[in-house]
Amino acid sequence: MAVSHSHSQYERQAATLPAEALSSLRLAQAILREQLSEPLPDLAKISIVLGAVEAPLTVKDTKLQRWPLDLQADIAYATHHLDMFLSEAATNLQKHHCSDTRAKVKMVADLIWSKLTGVFAKDILHAQSVWTFARALAAGKGKGKGKRQLDCAGVVTTTLAVCQRLALDPEHADLAACRFQVSEDHCWLTLGEDGSREASVEVTTDAAAKRGLAADAAAWEGWLYSGGHASVCSPQMCVAALVASMNPSIVARQNTGTDAEGVQLLQESLLKLIHTEHPGAMYPAATCALGDLCEIWGQEDVETALAAGDAESLSQQLASTETATMNLFREAIQQSSLPDGAPGYLWYPYGYAVGFLARRAHFFLQPDVQQLLGSAVAWNKAAAAMRQMLCWCSTAGGAGVLAHYVMTPTDEQLLQDVEGVLEHCCEAPRRLQQAPFALSTLASAPPSSEPGHPAASPQLGPSASGAGIRSTAASTPPEPSPTAAPESDQQPQPTASTSGPAQNGSLPESGACQQVDQQKGADLDQVPASGLGSAENEIHSDAGWEAGMGQLGCRWLVACLELWDGACWLMRGRAKPAHWLAVLMKAAKCFDPAVRAEAAELAQVTSVPMQRAQQLWGPLNPQAIKPIFEAADVQPAATREIKRRRL
Numbered sequence: 001m002a003v004s005h006s007h008s009q010y011e012r013q014a015a016t017l018p019a020e021a022l023s024s025l026r027l028a029q030a031i032l033r034e035q036l037s038e039p040l041p042d043l044a045k046i047s048i049v050l051g052a053v054e055a056p057l058t059v060k061d062t063k064l065q066r067w068p069l070d071l072q073a074d075i076a077y078a079t080h081h082l083d084m085f086l087s088e089a090a091t092n093l094q095k096h097h098c099s100d101t102r103a104k105v106k107m108v109a110d111l112i113w114s115k116l117t118g119v120f121a122k123d124i125l126h127a128q129s130v131w132t133f134a135r136a137l138a139a140g141k142g143k144g145k146g147k148r149q150l151d152c153a154g155v156v157t158t159t160l161a162v163c164q165r166l167a168l169d170p171e172h173a174d175l176a177a178c179r180f181q182v183s184e185d186h187c188w189l190t191l192g193e194d195g196s197r198e199a200s201v202e203v204t205t206d207a208a209a210k211r212g213l214a215a216d217a218a219a220w221e222g223w224l225y226s227g228g229h230a231s232v233c234s235p236q237m238c239v240a241a242l243v244a245s246m247n248p249s250i251v252a253r254q255n256t257g258t259d260a261e262g263v264q265l266l267q268e269s270l271l272k273l274i275h276t277e278h279p280g281a282m283y284p285a286a287t288c289a290l291g292d293l294c295e296i297w298g299q300e301d302v303e304t305a306l307a308a309g310d311a312e313s314l315s316q317q318l319a320s321t322e323t324a325t326m327n328l329f330r331e332a333i334q335q336s337s338l339p340d341g342a343p344g345y346l347w348y349p350y351g352y353a354v355g356f357l358a359r360r361a362h363f364f365l366q367p368d369v370q371q372l373l374g375s376a377v378a379w380n381k382a383a384a385a386m387r388q389m390l391c392w393c394s395t396a397g398g399a400g401v402l403a404h405y406v407m408t409p410t411d412e413q414l415l416q417d418v419e420g421v422l423e424h425c426c427e428a429p430r431r432l433q434q435a436p437f438a439l440s441t442l443a444s445a446p447p448s449s450e451p452g453h454p455a456a457s458p459q460l461g462p463s464a465s466g467a468g469i470r471s472t473a474a475s476t477p478p479e480p481s482p483t484a485a486p487e488s489d490q491q492p493q494p495t496a497s498t499s500g501p502a503q504n505g506s507l508p509e510s511g512a513c514q515q516v517d518q519q520k521g522a523d524l525d526q527v528p529a530s531g532l533g534s535a536e537n538e539i540h541s542d543a544g545w546e547a548g549m550g551q552l553g554c555r556w557l558v559a560c561l562e563l564w565d566g567a568c569w570l571m572r573g574r575a576k577p578a579h580w581l582a583v584l585m586k587a588a589k590c591f592d593p594a595v596r597a598e599a600a601e602l603a604q605v606t607s608v609p610m611q612r613a614q615q616l617w618g619p620l621n622p623q624a625i626k627p628i629f630e631a632a633d634v635q636p637a638a639t640r641e642i643k644r645r646r647l
Helices: 004-014 019-036 043-057 071-095 101-114 130-140 152-166 170-177 223-228 235-244 261-277 284-308 311-336 348-364 367-373 375-392 398-402 412-434 436-444 511-520 542-570 578-588 593-602 608-612 622-630 636-641
Strands: 178-182 187-191 231-233
Touching: 004 261, 019 043, 019 071, 019 235, 019 261, 043 071, 043 130, 043 152, 043 235, 043 261, 071 101, 071 130, 071 152, 071 170, 101 152, 101 170, 101 187, 130 152, 152 170, 152 178, 152 187, 170 178, 178 235, 231 235, 235 261, 235 284, 261 284, 284 311, 284 348, 284 367, 311 348, 311 367, 348 367, 348 375, 348 398, 348 412, 367 375, 375 412, 375 542, 398 542, 412 542, 412 578, 542 578, 542 593, 542 608, 578 622, 608 622
Parallel strands: none
Antiparallel strands: 178 187, 178 231
16 A cells, blocks of 8 residues: 655655755665565664664754764664673573573563663653663763663563574574564563463563563453554564654653654654565554654645645645545554454554544634635535544444453553543534534524435434423433343454454444444535525524534444443443543533434443443433443442432
8 A cells, every 4th residue: 555645745855854864864764675675684773773863853952953973883883882782691691501581581681671770761752772772881881870761662672682683692592582572552572473471571670570571461461461462573573663663752842842853754764665665564553653654744735735725735635645644544453453354452543543533623623724625615524534533433443442451550541542532522523513614504504304404314313392402301211220230241242233444445334323324314424505604603503503413413422322332341340430421421412312312222332331321321311320330330239339329
C-alpha cells in the first residue's frame, strides 16, 4: 500500500534542508536499507544511528538544536564505548561460568543497570536507544554527576543488542534465541519464538532480585502484556520497532508543546522505507506511527490551503490526507485482528483511528472552514467522519478489544485512552448540533414525509407522542432484578455480525449499525441544505434537535452503548468510573426516550451490567441506572455491597 501523499511531503521538506541534514538522512536510510537486507540486522548500530540523530534535535535549548555535524563520527564514538562494555560483559559471563540462557540475559541486564544512575523513570524522554546508553558509559568514566538513565525500551533494546553481539561467540550462541516482544505499553525479552509467559524475561525492573524472571502470571493476562498475545518481533520487525520508538518531543514539551520536525522527517522516511520495501516487518504499532505522521505532514498542507482561501486545494489536501492516514490505520487494525476477522487484543489502532476522525470532524466544524467550503458541505463531511468514528468504537471495533481484558493496576494508560475515546463519542452529536449550519437548517426544516429527510424517519427520531428529546420520562423505571446472574469471567463470543474489519479494507460496521442502515435507511451524508439564513443561525430549538439528531441518534447511541459494554467487561468485578457514566448519561439525555430504547435494543451487549440495564436506557432514570454501574459486580448473595440509593 503506497503512502504517496507522505512521500511528496518528505521530498518537499528534504529539498529545503541544510547539507548536514541531507547527509544524516541519506546515511540513516542507507544503513537501514543495508541492515534490513541482512538475515540478522545489527540492532546496536541501527539504534545508535537513530539516537545520534534524535538527541541533538530535541535538546531543551532551541538555539542548540541541530542535525549531527558528522554522523559517521558519532556512530564510531558510540560503537567504541559499546565495544568496551561488550568486553566487560563477556568477561563477566566467563568468570561466573554461566551456562543457562536466562541467567546470561540477567547477567547482561544487571551489568547494564550497574552503569546507570538515578531513580528508574519509565517515561523519561529520549532514553530508548543504545546511543543513550553509550553516552551514559562515556559519562560514567569521568566525574559525571548527571543522571544516566534508560527507559523501559532503552533497557530492553540495549540488553537485546548486547546479547546479539555476544551470540557471535560460539560459547554464547544460545543468546541468539533472544527475541524482542512488545505490547502496546511495555516491552520485554523472550527466549524463543512462541511468545509464551514461561519464555519471557523481564529486565526493566530496578529490583535486581526480580530481574531475569518470567512475567507475573496474573499480569500476563492483562492489557500491559496484551493478554499474552503481544507481538514477538522477527529481526526485521525489531528494526521497525526501533524506528517506531523514536520520540520527536522536545525535552521541554510540557512548556513548548512542540516536536522536532527533523526527527519526524527521519522517522517518517524510515517507516515508509520499511513499509514499502519490507512490508512484513511492519506490525500494528509501527503502522499506526506511520499513519500518525501522515496526518501531521498532511495537516500542514491543509492549513496552508485554508490560510490561502483556496477551497479546491483544501478539499484535495483533506481527501489525500484522509486516504493515506485511514488506509494505514485500517491496515494496523487488520494486522491486529484475529484470524476470523474479530477484534484482536490491541486497543491503540482503534484509538488512533477515532482520534484522527474526531480531529477531522472538529476541523470541518470550524467557522472559517465552513465559510470556505460551504456550510452544508462542511457539516456533511463532519457528520461522515463522526459516523466512521462511532463504528470503530462498536462491538466490532474497540469495544470488542476491551472485552478481552480485566483491568489491572498497571493499566492506567489504557484507562486514560478509553476515557478520551468515550468523550469523543459522547460529544459528537452536540458538536454537530451546535454548528451554525445545523442550527439554521434543523430549526427551519419543516416536517416532511419525503424519503431521505430526517423528519421522515420517525422510528429513529422522537416518539410518536411528540415529546422533545430533552424530556424526562415520568414513569417509574423497572427495578433491576436482585436475582440477576453474577457477572461471569467468560469472554463474549463474537457473532457473525461482529466479525471485525472487512477483509477488503473497507470501513467496519457493527452489526447494530448495519441493522440501522438496512431497517431505517439512515444516511449521514444526506442532510437537507434548505433554510440557511443569517437570522436563523442563532435559532436553537428542541424541534431542531428532533429533526436532525434523530437521524444520527440511534446509530450514535448504539455505538456508545457498545463501547460502554466493552468498558464494563474491562472493569468487571469493580465499580465503573462514575465520571464515565456521567458523560454517557449526559449525552443520552439529548435524545428522545424512543431513540434511547431502540438503541438499547439494537446494541450488541454481553456484559451482565449492560444486560441488566437494557430496559432502563429509554426512561433514563439515574436512580435505577447508577446503582448497576457504580457498585462492584457482586454475587447474588452479596447484594448488600450495592450502594444505597440517594433519597
